[in-house]
Amino acid sequence: MLNTLFSFSFVNGTSPQTGVILDPAGNLYGSTSGGGNGEGVIFELSPSGSGWTDTTLYAFHDGLDGGTPDGGLVLDSAGNLYGTTFTGGSDGRGVVYQLSPSNGSWSITTLHSFTGGEQGGTIFASLTFDPAGNLYGVTTNAGLNGTGNVFELTPSNGGWTYTDLYDFPASGGNPYGTLLWNNGTLYGTTLYGGMDGLGTVFAVTP
DSSP states (O other), X not given: OOOOOOOOOBTTBBOOOSOOEEOTTSOEEEEESBOTTTTOEEEEXXXXXXXXXXXXXXXXXXXXXXXXXOSOOEEOTTSOEEEEOSBOSTTSSOEEEEEEEETTEEEEEEEEEOOSGGGOOOOOSOOEEOTTSOEEEEESSOSTTSSOEEEEEEEETTEEEEEEEEEOOTTSOOOOSOOEEEXXXXXXXXXXXXXXXXXXXXXXXX
């Protein structure tokens, strides 16, 4: 049996590309690639009586805040949401952002703007936390060879430091999926590359 919890209607979002996440209170959070100001939204669905109440937490403008949040969300222990956008930022190549609850509303902070090359860009995947609070992710068509890279964002002096961990070779790569962190190793998949050019499963180790 299928129950429709909520139907989008552009103003509150359209065309979600990824799934939702759950907080300890039972609220659902997700992103849509369109709607709102036309550049996508972050939404919350809260149980309410026998139904669900939708709240738009943030609507993107495709400016320095980013636009088209195709990737999913991750939640930290303080209740902050983290995600990526496909466009926007200082160079139009997307951003990593943080949404934080603040006095009954939510405020956005851009943690990193992608600029291409070693700084990456073009992101579809969600981010991944390690136990120390570092964020990891992949870009798809950026990196030094234009086939994507694996990156890390580390909290540092009130900001975040970007590190390019690995650039996929020109012969193939293009990682679209979310990374898995386990005991210091990052696992993921690529769309292309490998012996037959049909993709790989990879591990990136320190």
